[in-house]
Amino acid sequence: MLRPVLRTQLAAPILSYQIPACRLSSTTSSAQHARGTTSDHALAKPHTIDPRWLTMIKRRIGKCMMFGLKPDQVDEGGKILQQLANDWRELIAGSEGFLTDKKRRSLFRHNVVWGEQPMTSPDKITVYQRLVPDPNSFLARQSAFQLQVLILSEAKQRPAARCHEDIVTYDYKKNQKTHNLPPFVKDQFKVIYELQEQAQKEWQQQVAEIENRVRTLELESWDRVDAIEDKGSS
Numbered sequence: 231m232l233r234p235v236l237r238t239q240l241a242a243p244i245l246s247y248q249i250p251a252c253r254l255s256s257t258t259s260s261a262q263h264a265r266g267t268t269s270d271h272a273l274a275k276p277h278t279i280d281p282r283w284l285t286m287i288k289r290r291i292g293k294c295m296m297f298g299l300k301p302d303q304v305d306e307g308g309k310i311l312q313q314l315a316n317d318w319r320e321l322i323a324g325s326e327g328f329l330t331d332k333k334r335r336s337l338f339r340h341n342v343v344w345g346e347q348p349m350t351s352p353d354k355i356t357v358y359q360r361l362v363p364d365p366n367s368f369l370a371r372q373s374a375f376q377l378q379v380l381i382l383s384e385a386k387q388r389p390a391a392r393c394h395e396d397i398v399t400y401d402y403k404k405n406q407k408t409h410n411l412p413p414f415v416k417d418q419f420k421v422i423y424e425l426q427e428q429a430q431k432e433w434q435q436q437v438a439e440i441e442n443r444v445r446t447l448e449l450e451s452w453d454r455v456d457a458i459e460d461k462g463s464s
Contacts, residue, residue, distance in 0.1 A: 274441035276434035278325050281388045283437075284318055290444050297452040310443055317436070318387050319356055323380050324433030327426040328358035339384055354384035359395070360426060365419040373408045374398040375419065 291307045299307065314321070320330045329335075337357040360378045379393035399408045411419075451457065 274438040274445070276431065276438045278434065279322065279437055284314060284322065284387055287314065287440065287444055290448065294444075294447045294451045297457070299447070299451055303447060303450060306443065307447055310440060310447075313440065319382060320433055321437055321440075322382065322387075322389065323358045324429050325437050326360070326380065327430035328360045328380055329422070329425055329429055330358060334358070336379075352385075353390075355390065356382045356384060358382075361419060361422050365416065365423050373410055375411070 288311065291310060295304065295307055324330050332338075335356065335358055337355060339354040339356060342351045342353045342355055358380045360380070362376050362378050365375075375397055377395040377397065379395060380389060381391040381393070382388070383390040399411060400406070401408050
């Protein structure tokens, strides 16, 4: 009988929602957000996002609305905000290659009990796992496999912690680790890895499209060369 032996390591706990320094910054540089850059509108390319991406995108939309938008622009900003509200988990986790559908996620909006997780109650968590590395490069010579785990805070809508799982298959009849994973397991891992790669590309593309739509709103409002803030009527 083969059974997995699980060793879990908390790779990056984020206590009290103190998010560490971002590994990757947005492709939309701060220079592009300054007044007078309308002629230099480079389109964002697909990329992963840092933990504060969602917050910053919302703030950028809010700045445009506070400055003053036309009805059709207000409608566009609302559509973007609605997409963020519906897809924030997929945008964060999916852009890193985590599979986020109902069949793949580990926990969804799970209540946090005091002392159970490295975070502050009350909150809920959603947990995703990702197979690493590429199974084509390691399954032929190993009987173990590894998973990366992403724990999302529902209250903060950002990563709360990351874990690393090292899983070893064990043959309890022989009382020893297995030498190789069964062929059907290897086949399934290859399928999963391909799905992860596909999900990552799709959600990184969504990230880029959202950034470009927000940038368009900026260029049509406060970042126009002739921009004048709408302060309302007296």
